[in-house]
Amino acid sequence: MQGHNVKIFSGSSNPKLAQAICKELGQPLGKIKLSRFKSGEVYCLYEETIRNCDVFLVQTFSHPINEHLVELLVMIDAAKRASARTINLIVPYYGYSRQERKSAPREPISAKMLADVLTTVGASRIMTLDLHAPAIQGFFNIPVDHLTALDLISDYIQSLNVENPVVVSPDAGRATTAENLANILNAPFAIMIKKRPEHNQSVITHVIGEVEGRTPIIIEDLIDTGTTIVNVVESLKERGAKDALICATHPVFSGPALQRLDHPSIREVVITDSIAIPEEASNRFRVLSVAKLFADAIRIIEEGGSLSTLFKYGGV
Numbered sequence: 001m002q003g004h005n006v007k008i009f010s011g012s013s014n015p016k017l018a019q020a021i022c023k024e025l026g027q028p029l030g031k032i033k034l035s036r037f038k039s040g041e042v043y044c045l046y047e048e049t050i051r052n053c054d055v056f057l058v059q060t061f062s063h064p065i066n067e068h069l070v071e072l073l074v075m076i077d078a079a080k081r082a083s084a085r086t087i088n089l090i091v092p093y094y095g096y097s098r099q100e101r102k103s104a105p106r107e108p109i110s111a112k113m114l115a116d117v118l119t120t121v122g123a124s125r126i127m128t129l130d131l132h133a134p135a136i137q138g139f140f141n142i143p144v145d146h147l148t149a150l151d152l153i154s155d156y157i158q159s160l161n162v163e164n165p166v167v168v169s170p171d172a173g174r175a176t177t178a179e180n181l182a183n184i185l186n187a188p189f190a191i192m193i194k195k196r197p198e199h200n201q202s203v204i205t206h207v208i209g210e211v212e213g214r215t216p217i218i219i220e221d222l223i224d225t226g227t228t229i230v231n232v233v234e235s236l237k238e239r240g241a242k243d244a245l246i247c248a249t250h251p252v253f254s255g256p257a258l259q260r261l262d263h264p265s266i267r268e269v270v271i272t273d274s275i276a277i278p279e280e281a282s283n284r285f286r287v288l289s290v291a292k293l294f295a296d297a298i299r300i301i302e303e304g305g306s307l308s309t310l311f312k313y314g315g316v
Helices: 015-025 065-081 110-121 134-139 150-160 172-185 227-238 257-261 291-303
Strands: 006-010 032-036 042-046 054-058 086-091 125-129 144-147 165-169 189-195 203-208 215-223 244-251 266-272 285-288
Touching (some): 015 054, 032 065, 134 144, 144 291, 165 172
Parallel strands (some): 086 125
Antiparallel strands (some): 032 042
């Protein structure tokens, strides 16, 4: 990106991904000081000039999400006051995305509130990956670049030459993505019907599609506590399916998720590095990097062109 005054800085949530993006672009990661006062308040200092620069801030909303959110807000404000030309957010995992609509009276729409806060503080653009609900793009009044890891995941699954596969959507919300993956793999498609008695709890009630004797490829946008995935895997096993492959973009991994996913009926868990992976993760996990995807998107934004060229099978 010669001739372009681009600087990339990382928050504390996923510095390895930020480093990998910079490596793909052939430029150093920007110098920034992030610390906490004794009271827990966030302090930020850019240790190099960013005046008239296109600044890209890499911060994923992983645990502790509220800490990382406030840190990003402080980074945005500091960049604005330092006369950055544009402030572009790279938020691989957009937290609060499961609160994108009201499902009961007197609930917030937190995904919209978060969009308002980021825009008001001073963000010029947001780049994110596999939103839980694509309609969240409409919550912003600034450009939103909605990338997808479907190409990465489908290429890896194809390399495995899975025998007798069936692509499974754990619920109606992922049906379109599962259908797209099934078409790419030229495989049949099945969908689970579930109900949620409480947050992070699910009960499988029906399976639509033929799974007996087949290898399920379960596609999700994120894995949180792992409860839903384990329920899906066990329901498929009861119906005669083989050990499952799990595919998810965002490894949120709350609570005992790692232990739950170490399940005898799970063959492999395919995830991306949109969220930093815990060191104790077993060799059952296959991590695909999204660094090149984000680096190519930055290059296109700065040099011009269409982001649709990044997707072999179409965007989101």
